[in-house]
Amino acid sequence: MAEIARRATDKGNRILFVVHRKEIVDQVVKTFKQQGVDMSLAKIGMVQTITRRVDKLKEPSIIFVDEAHHALAKSYRRILDKFPQALKLLFTATPYRLNGEGFEEVADDLILGNSIKQLIKDGFLAPVDYYAPVQLDVSQLKTKRNGEFDEKSIEEAFKPKVYGNAVKTFKKLGGNKQAIAYTYNVASAERLASELNGNGVVAKAVSGKTPKDERDSIINDYRNGKIQVVTNAELFTEGLDLPNVDVVIMLRPTQSLSLFLQFAMRCMNPRKGKTAIIIDHVGNVNRFGLPTQPHNWTLEGSKKGSKNSPSEAVKPVTVCPKCFSTFYRKGDTCPFCGAELTEEKVLDVVEDAKLEKIKEERIRKAHMIMENNLVSNIADKKISELQNYEEVKAYAKFKQYKPGWVYFYSKKRGFIK
Incomplete structure (x- = not known):
């Protein structure tokens, strides 16, 4: 530019x-x-x-x-x-919006850059190891009207042990590397920073509420290596250049592909011999796949079931039961630690509805994230058999339809005025 x-x-x-x-x-x-x-x-x-x-x-x-x-x-x-x-x-880096809107009204053409894998190959991005320990009870997560997870439900779903485990996992996987941690609100950023400091890791919490002078001071200290981990609530998601981030800690679930990629790629600035590390404590990888996965970016919006949706056809991801490394499975052993893999340890991503197991997973995830957690058996219903607005919302989640479809279909059926 x-x-x-x-x-x-x-x-x-x-x-x-x-x-x-x-x-x-x-x-x-x-x-x-x-x-x-x-x-x-x-x-x-x-x-x-x-x-x-x-x-x-x-x-x-x-x-x-x-x-x-x-x-x-x-x-x-x-x-x-x-x-x-x-x-x-x-x-x-992410021409995609959670509500499925396209960009035709503001742009005439989309010029695509090289893929993430190609940028890694050419040395413009660092390769990445992705770890995903299962440490969050997502059964209580609910969604807000904009499609993102409700902050109150995140607070209820989070258990105190997560922070302790997050600290231990970082010390094990991150060592002396510098990290950015993404939490779901200011209080959680401060709690995690406190836990890290209590375990010998120099950490500071930053948010939009932090005074500018203090925030600038923390950023400078981080760049100079005086701070090892900065915990934040959605402050460092976009644009800011922090080249010495080697580790990203995700403690904030999201349904936004753009936000997920902004989180994940924060640590992928290249340096000779560097391998970035992503520690995903909230299962975002199970919704979006690995950040290196290619996406079908287009100017057009992603309508219901459209192939234009970048998150369509996400591959199944495997998490090693021994080292928690996350990868696309090609054999029966973990490529990182050599542990044997079993079928039970393969986590099927909800977007691939062709397999029966994934179909069951979709039903389970629809139950987990819907606001009332009461709608059942929607997968076996025809659209005409949906009985109320809540079932329409659950069906849309299951089918990966966009929020606009819920409104228009519910209005057509008379579920909303």
Whole structure:
């Protein structure tokens, strides 16, 4: 992006760069200056600020949007629509939204980069080992209206032993490596930091509530190696450059593919001889597969059952019963520790509905995450046999339909007014 900006400003063209966090503004300004961008022709700012002042801005020739999977929001659209003649360049690692919306309204074309596996092969990303101990009772998880897990239900589902196990697992797998831990709220970030410090690991908790000066100080200390683990509640999901992260600890379940990939790939900045480590305590891998799995990204939205959905056809994932390493199974022994594998230890991912076992798993997971946990036997029902709104929601979960389908079908059947 800096190279495109440099070439544009060298020709006297004005550019506008839109981000969604203050830390990323500072990072972009630093990078652009290093790369020789004429900063007198560059406006770089947060979307919240720019959208309020868009009428006062000088017209840019090029608009850059960072983390562009957010670009459908009204604040972004106001900026993009204000300058119809400008070239819009939207950048994201995850062109996908939880609600299934497409990007046709803000983009004319999708230019795909190399796959994750190719980027690893070429040295632009570090290879990764994925560990997934089962340490969370997900039977109590419920969903909010936006499709994400309800914070209160996460609080109820989490057991105190998780934090102790998370600390022991990190010390075993992470050693002296630096880590970022993703927790589900501020209190859990603080508790985990306290547990880590109590076990000899220097850790700090950071959230959106942390004062900016304190947050900047923690980030600098982390970059300088004074802090080993930063625990946070959704603060470091996107954009911020932390090149010395070697380990990601997931203690926050999500149903968003974009958020999962942002979590997972935080530790994959390359370094000679480095292998990144992901410790997934909440089973996100069972919903999305490994982060190295290819996705069928498109501008079009993923409608009900559409092949355009990036999370369609996720392969079954195996977790080793001895070392908890997670991988795609190719034989009868763990490729990491050599332990023998049994059929019972193969975790079938819900997206592959062709196998009977996965069909049963889908029913079980639908029960686990639905708001009332009471709907049963939906897999064997025809659509016309659904009796109420709750059954429609459970059926949509089971079939991987998008939230919009629930609304329109429920309205058609008279379950909602």
